[in-house]
Amino acid sequence: MLRISVVLLTLFSSCLSMASMIIPAPPKLAADAYILMDADTGQIIVEHEADKRRPPASLTKMMTSYIAVHELQLGNVSEDTMIPISVKAWQKGGSKMFVREGTEVPLIDLLRGIIVQSGNDASVAVAEYFSGSEEAYADWMNQYAKTFGMDNTHFLNATGWPVEGHYSTARDMAVLARHIIKDHPEFYSLYAEKYYEYNDIRQPNRNKLLWRRSSHFTVDGLKTGHTDEAGYCLAASAESEGTRFIAVVMGTRNDDARTRETQKLLAYGFRYYQTQQIHSAGDVLQTQPVWLGQSDTLDLVLENDLSLTLPRGGDDELVKVVNYNEYLEAPIEQGQVVGSLSITRDGDVVAERPLIAANAVAEAGFFGRLFGKIQLFFARLFATS
Template identity: 55%
Template sequence: MRTHSVIKSFVALFLLTLVSVSGTAQARQAIIPAPPQVAATAYLLIDADTGKVIIEHNADEQLPPASLTKMMTSYIVSSEIEEGRLQDEDLVRISDNAWRKGGSASGSSTMFLNPRTEVPVIDLMRGVIIQSGNDASIALAEHVAGDESAFADVMNQQATLLGMNHTTFKNATGWPQEGHLTTARDLSILAKALINDFPDHYKLYSEKYYEYNGHNQANRNKLLFRDSSVDGLKTGHTNEAGYCLVASAKKDGMRLISVVMGTRSMNARAVESQKLLSYGFRYFETHKLYDAGNELSKSRIWGGRQKEVSIGVKDDLFLTIPRGSAEELDAQMHIDEVIKAPVTQGQELGNLTVVLDDETLVDVPLVAIEAVEQAGFFARLWDSIKLFILGLFS
């Protein structure tokens, strides 16, 4: 059985914290307009910290991703480096195949690598991310997995692990191939993983230029040159896919990820992405409500070596809400009525809910911040008698 009372001091502190961040009470009645019209086949806007979907359209429709594929290529290379199987300065031999399919002779986006040369991994990563080089992507795929087909199998396994359930990769570049498909939602999952899992390599996505082999090429993500809050991620284009862009921006502690697929031009993908990001930053805000392991409450523990156990949340807790709505939040802790020792650290002892306008925004477990061992036999017996008298013995 759990208690379902609002702990007044907890709620007061909760709301006071939010109001101090969100501004004055006058903002409470802020109007949230309808989302902008976006000229794209599919699009999505999410908060990177909370996963809150702010806008979406055809977000689960499978579409060709073009060079957005290279986000997964770079993710796998970063993972190999993280696991110690690869180093930034390891040399990669550029095969004739990589040059023929993705080099200057291919007519596709290229890093202008020379065949049968050796190039450091980190240079190829820049070639993939900044120049969208097909030659660099194929060279890394061959170096990691032996050939591009085997690398595509690794890509699909990684997609499954990340929860990209509607994605199938056939190659490392995004070159049109039957069955090579993903969704706007899956791409947002991948973008979030890149940002969170490999922050050092994510910085490469914000670099505006990269010069290699006498060719100085600009990053195709025009938002990097137009909006200082934008720090990534990747563009893509084929005739089949149209012009695509996954973008991420951070402002006032809030990070958003936008995905647009199937726009009509290079400029259009930037303009439509900017619409999404501007709407999100203007009309929504993200708060870090609680830190993992911080005490939110104490509760009586029976039969333990101590009389109370500290309770909090297991993970950092973020919340995305419309701007000006903080004062309308209703937070409640539901804690087990009877807690008996022993209790292990992290053991679930209830749940925390946060409601706005009758919609539950958060429902997460409350856990023991500390372990509590059992008391001796007579102390446990005495607590059992008290529980029996109170009608709580079970």
């Protein structure tokens, strides 16, 4: 199959008039492990010991809340679904929402108890309601983790309570945070709530970055964690001018340190990088001939938007290569993969995407196909001569 590559030299950047910027090395944080990820592209900007297995403490609750919210979206429960509080949930130690044994609490209140107040009691109650036991819910959490590609994560409970064999990594927590942001955007605002009051007890969100104002970005989530084994951990996300980053910092020495180190990581990302949309879904990247069909041409398009994480302030020359089959024959179905797009920067491949048929092309009738085969024969003959 003969394939043609069309190479286009294109300058993408809102900063074409700016001088090229030399990007310094990322900061070295006072933390055991950390990572900075672009929430839209998934690209990693900074990482240190990002795949080292560590106790995640209450970062675990991000998966606990994710599953409950997903059940909400599926319509299996509602925000007003009443969740019974067991003795086990009521007696659970550590941070609490202060629910009472024998009562029933609306699911949305328990979600706030998990996310804002980091309530172990709320986490156990939700786990028992959906799966019958916390252990069964942990198995469900592991199934989601596997689906998300969180290969270095294993949950044994819904709270992050220290136990041997319960672990995750900075990278896996960033992946989970990205799913929370992308999969359930209408509930993501829960992670930005600064206070929640239940049972006449008002508690603040432990994520201090929610109160800090920066001229470059605004933090609006996600979750803190702390045990003696894990140290102080924080998964945080911030947005500015269409760019959103996720930072996960694990194993700092105290609350102030996790706040400070996470802010350093986010500041570095927003200072030197940005998310830039290169193409939108449906953009025609190539119009190619079609043989033996009722139409002579076919538009090749992207199925989804294509964005890249690029340095700020530089003239980023991206090379686009569109690969397609010069002798594509009908019939062709709409959405069928018929080519590919590759984008390189400084010789490195930064994106590869399939190109699909924008529309269907039915095969020609008998005489059309007969005449088309004759044309196709000579086209191939002259191309090889």
